[in-house]
Amino acid sequence: MDQRDPKEPMALDEEELMTSGNRLSSKDFGFQKSHGFKNFPVSKVPRSQGLEPSKQEEIQQILTQLKAGIALLCHPCPWGWRSFQGNCYFFSNSQLNWHDSVTACEEVEAQLVVIESAEEQNFLQVQASRFNRLTWMGLSDLKHEGTWHWVDGSPLLPSFMKYWNEGEPNSSGEEDCAEFRGKGWNDSKCSLSKFWICKKPTTSCSSA
Incomplete structure (x- = not known):
């Protein structure tokens, strides 16, 4: 034995x-x-x-x-997220309407993506258009028609208006939520199901 x-x-x-x-x-x-x-x-x-x-x-x-x-094993972003300039981004593989996309991001302590710079816009646009996906961002004029705000309450700056596709936003048929479409932005019906992007800050790896 x-x-x-x-x-x-x-x-x-x-x-x-x-x-x-x-x-x-x-x-x-x-x-x-x-x-x-x-x-x-x-x-x-x-x-x-x-x-x-x-x-x-x-x-x-x-x-x-x-x-x-x-x-x-410490990573600045959760598994399955991508890091860019101090933030983490989740690109969904399933589709939800705009409101449910907002909720999905909140459930993982993130926001439906708020774009804050030209570099960030370029990064996100490339990712969204790589597979020709229509993808929600955290921008809408639900509170006041024609006045666009991000989900964090900040207004859409005039310098970002150039990212709308030609002729957009046209508010045709109650199109109150913004999406990535082609090489720019488009306003669309919030009730439609599309892919979405969540964003949250990277985490610091403790050295203690």
């Missing part, structure tokens, strides 16, 4: 190393488990009481290694 030496240290179960943040999964938001620990070398940890100084040093070394491994 194979007997284990009681002094022999036991290996940490890989499951014990997984953090709750790496177990996120979502049908709509494409989160995935991290595989950062799969190839991470871990020494054996003794479980006996009254450890000798040498064993305490070994545990301290292991904890240092684990801390370094966790740091490698």
Whole structure:
């Protein structure tokens, strides 16, 4: 019968190393488990009481290694999101109406995308047009016809008017919500189902 030496240290179960943040999964938001620990070398940890100084040093070394491994898993954006100039963006693979798109972003502590610079507009326009998708942004004139505001309450600046496609917005048939269409923006019926983009700031990886 194979007997284990009681002094022999036991290996940490890989499951014990997984953090709750790496177990996120979502049908709509494409989160995935991290595989950062799969190839991470871990020494054996003794479980006996009254450890000798040498064993305490070994545990301290292991904890240092684990801390370094966790740091490698730190990402400024959630899995499935893209980073650009200090923000994270989620490009949906399913379609919702404009109001439900707003809610979907809020549920992951984000906003239906608010565009704040020419660089950001170019980045988003390229992504939205890559697959020729009609995609909601967080812009509408629902509160007052012809006066466009972002979901955070800020007004559409005059310098951004150039991004509307020719002849848009035309408010034809109660088109009160803005979308990416082709090489620019278009106003469309808020009740229609389209892809959407969520935006939130990147997170800092703690070095503590």
